[in-house]
Amino acid sequence: MNDFPWLSHHYLTAEHTLENAQIALIGAPYDSTTSFRPGARFGPSAIRTASYGIESYSPYVHRDLTELRICDLGDLELPFGSPERAFSTLSEGIRFVLNQSVVPILLGGEHSLTYASVRVFQEFYPNLHLIVFDAHCDLREEYLEEPYSHASVVRRCCDLLGTNRIHQFGIRSGMKEEFFYARQHGLQHFYNPQSLLDVLQRIGNEPIYLSIDLDVHDPSVFPGTGTPEPGGVTFLDTLDMFNALENFRIVGADLMELSPHYDSTGCSSVLAAKVLRELLVRIV
Numbered sequence: 001m002n003d004f005p006w007l008s009h010h011y012l013t014a015e016h017t018l019e020n021a022q023i024a025l026i027g028a029p030y031d032s033t034t035s036f037r038p039g040a041r042f043g044p045s046a047i048r049t050a051s052y053g054i055e056s057y058s059p060y061v062h063r064d065l066t067e068l069r070i071c072d073l074g075d076l077e078l079p080f081g082s083p084e085r086a087f088s089t090l091s092e093g094i095r096f097v098l099n100q101s102v103v104p105i106l107l108g109g110e111h112s113l114t115y116a117s118v119r120v121f122q123e124f125y126p127n128l129h130l131i132v133f134d135a136h137c138d139l140r141e142e143y144l145e146e147p148y149s150h151a152s153v154v155r156r157c158c159d160l161l162g163t164n165r166i167h168q169f170g171i172r173s174g175m176k177e178e179f180f181y182a183r184q185h186g187l188q189h190f191y192n193p194q195s196l197l198d199v200l201q202r203i204g205n206e207p208i209y210l211s212i213d214l215d216v217h218d219p220s221v222f223p224g225t226g227t228p229e230p231g232g233v234t235f236l237d238t239l240d241m242f243n244a245l246e247n248f249r250i251v252g253a254d255l256m257e258l259s260p261h262y263d264s265t266g267c268s269s270v271l272a273a274k275v276l277r278e279l280l281v282r283i284v
Helices: 040-051 083-098 113-124 153-161 176-185 193-203 235-245 267-283
Strands: 023-028 070-075 103-108 129-133 166-169 208-213 250-256
Touching (some): 023 040, 023 083, 040 103, 040 250, 083 103, 103 113, 103 267, 113 153, 129 153, 166 193, 193 235, 250 267
Parallel strands (some): 023 070, 023 103, 103 250, 129 166, 208 250
16 A cells, blocks of 8 residues: 555655755745735645646746756644744744755745745845835735734835845835835836846845745736736746846745635636746756
8 A cells, every 4th residue: 555656745846855955845824914815825735736737847948847856845834823923933944944955935825924034044144135026015014003914024024134135026006105115215126127137236146035926917817816906917027037037146935925716717826836837947
């Protein structure tokens, strides 16, 4: 019976052990501060399931995931209630992976978790830059008296890194005060490769953490999220942005805010799985 080929629930070719991996996927099923529609806790599992419907080969850059050593560590068991308890558990998991000299890629889960990830990365990379693809500013001091809400994640990252090392792309929704803060500190940029290259050339060889809130995509191609926002980008737009990032120093990343049950077609989960594939074949 032990010889029977049971199907392991991992992302595509992510069958390596942590000991010989270049990249480790970490699932973070958490959505306790979601401000509109919950469900991002089911994102990591949906990405893995959808990956069985796509190929490991990317025809866009002629690379295959089989050429990489990827480990899927599965999902962390994150406590509900206090965000800080969930953040602490996630931080421990990311620190463990970084101590193995492996690149962690976080699969969310809601966007507030990026703060927990960035604060660990800053320990290892003191001159870390954060690049964010997102529809929303996420620059509130608090939301419903919660300073660690997903609506405040970039503001909390500003507390960690300062505003001159955070760069946002794709933003099209937020309070007037958030946009004023962003303009005051030069946080936001146009979602196009040239705008991104301008930022990257200033960063040079310094380390970059890439945070992708999948609702940066237009609801016409990605309805499966808790806070859909019209006026977004396409999958191919995101590939153009990835091409700009390819020759720069990406030390970690996350893929957040897939809420699969809002898209009965499953296409949002497939888009997330393909975005992950295209990221993976470019960062190592």
